[in-house]
Amino acid sequence: MIPVRAARERNTNNVTASCNRALLTSNMSALKRSPLAPERFPRLPKVPGVLLQTARARIKYAGRDDLLLAELARGTTVAGVFTQSATASAPVQWSRKIADAGRARAILINSGNANTFTGVQGIADVRTTAAMAAQAVGCRSHEVLIASTGVIGEPLPVARFEPALARMRRSSHQASWLQAARAIGTTDTYPKGSTRQARIGNRVVTLCGIAKGSGMIAPDMATMLAFVFTDARLPAPLLRALLHSGVARSFNCITVDSDTSTSDTVLLAATAQAGNRVPRSASAAELKDFRRALNELLTDLAIQVVRDGEGASKFITVDVTGAGSPGSARKAALAIANSPLVKTAIAGEDANWGRVVMAVGKSGVRLDQRCLSVAIGGVLIAREGERVTGYDETKVSAHLSGEQICIAVNLGIGRARSRVWTCDLTHDYIRINADYRT
């Protein structure tokens, strides 16, 4: 039966594609691949308890899948971290409640429409699509997490979800991680995935994650989404603690343009198929390896998002040390990473280190400029509030001509530190965000 279904599916898709010349073609193919992209999508193994299906719902993009349904085994626990925006999307408002409850049987993700600032209708539309997904999976609506990214303020074309989900229900075809990563993308120039293994007690568990995001993304305010799946058995409160501390040092340490999206969502689902013994708490010794693997995976995905930053030509690591508190270290690092003048200087390979001083100065953190040091590419430029004698700019210029830029600032007043990743600000950022319609 399956080959027949697959053939029919393919026909349907062909017809669909030819009907949609008016729709946008996939940005993922239209946009030039980021020069900072990894060579290839990694090999991700299956995660027991997770079934992936993708479909073409024609929400905005033609000629590509734009809907992903992840079916989760009974007993799956979930945790989520969502945007802090006060204009959070309807799907974020919905999924927050479900993540709080800690259990889910499915995640439905669409690209092309964010269902944000869509009022009462937007909330109703989430309820409708959750019910459709619940029917496809055979669970209750309140066990379906929803994530949507794309244009803001336009009503979700709910009618297009119905036939796509019906096809998924009839088909037993499973999508690969690569197909899943592609379906959730908008202006991403490459699909993003990562995997790790970890030992919990005497069991080896698998973690697989996919993400989308490319800064705040033209043409229609797309956003950052990430979904991580594991077969570990972990109660929801534990999962929540692990995810929050992991996100704090990964997705919350990246910035492309300082614009916070209305749809940002990171979900972690644990299917409990690995049969490991349940750890007592998030700080239990037997979770050390899992925590390491999760943090590595989240950081890998976060860095992949920055490396696909709109118009990015350089990947920048900002290290702030010697701060009075972790909060002020982070604030200073983000001030450097978000400064348009720092980002354009790096795009221009200009060793204009004074702009780093300016950014730290404006950040509002407690400091004494007589204690401040600045290094770029490992070359110490200024120490104790002034340029070092015999400073040789040629070494810094050589570093800046590369693709991986390191900026290090020591505030010299404490022991707290923070690392933040970002990219440069180039003509392509303006082209992507300003010139899209012209």
Add this chain to the structure above:
Amino acid sequence: MIPVRAARERNTNNVTASCNRALLTSNMSALKRSPLAPERFPRLPKVPGVLLQTARARIKYAGRDDLLLAELARGTTVAGVFTQSATASAPVQWSRKIADAGRARAILINSGNANTFTGVQGIADVRTTAAMAAQAVGCRSHEVLIASTGVIGEPLPVARFEPALARMRRSSHQASWLQAARAIGTTDTYPKGSTRQARIGNRVVTLCGIAKGSGMIAPDMATMLAFVFTDARLPAPLLRALLHSGVARSFNCITVDSDTSTSDTVLLAATAQAGNRVPRSASAAELKDFRRALNELLTDLAIQVVRDGEGASKFITVDVTGAGSPGSARKAALAIANSPLVKTAIAGEDANWGRVVMAVGKSGVRLDQRCLSVAIGGVLIAREGERVTGYDETKVSAHLSGEQICIAVNLGIGRARSRVWTCDLTHDYIRINADYRT
């Protein structure tokens, strides 16, 4: 004697200019004049008690004056507002103290070097140049205010100040307001000036101001400076109160790229030549007209700075109303004005109003998105958290094709309001800040 001196002066300058092919030429002539520039520099009358002199000190720019000395009559009171940066320049640290004391006899301003992050030497250099200016004017060093903008982190070439100030001392030639405004510029594409008259009691007083600034300015982190002179007789505490409230609604309401400079300085000097009766307090009824004139002048200069914003092609007014407090109104307005995605959308004449919603959402102000309204160019786009029915984008697009853009957001929860001015983010911003050296 004066013509002879002037002739000698001219010769010296010619020699100087030809010796300095290696120096940068004036950016003010090299950069394309902003399309938002006013037609001409306004006619500014003399302010009794203020003598202006300019000179070519060859600090960085060749073929133009880069030093301005404003000599102030005995009895002049002063007030200042300075950058909040924790890496404030040596001149800012010096001038803050003098402005606090409330009296000055001279202001010395140089362009091309900010004397910022220059350590103990930088502080010593300020003392030296203040002593030179004091000698030229015939006052004490502690009556000389100093302002410097330009490159950060390089030692001030103090030796170049000496001959320039000596020439000023020997010459009785007075500079015009236009020459003064040009001397203090760095990457400004036009000189900025403004004047007003006001009545205090039965006397008419004059206010004249000049400013420099073009965002945070390539190539070397230049900054915003403004100097306002009046012949009114006003005690320093009064002057301080008037300046602070005036700056709050003018210079503190503009942003080009969110980068706060290390040298920002606004000074107000009152020479007491008008012979008006001294008002009792800053809130005295007889100061109402002066306050109006000062606020108008400061706003005029502030708007001229934004209209010279690096790469600016559109002047944007952001109005936030219905906020819970003035602070949150301002925070929301600045979040919109600083959002790279809002600024690039306007550069691209793209009616992407969802980005305005995003910016308000990320600002951190208290709001209920179900009460939020958005209008662009007077056209109501969204009301009570969703798009209005029958929204017609063509009217908004027509507005965006113009040079003056108005964005209005009503938070719908209070009565506080804030207005902020900014410009769009264009390819020219990147070109000016990234491509300068290539």
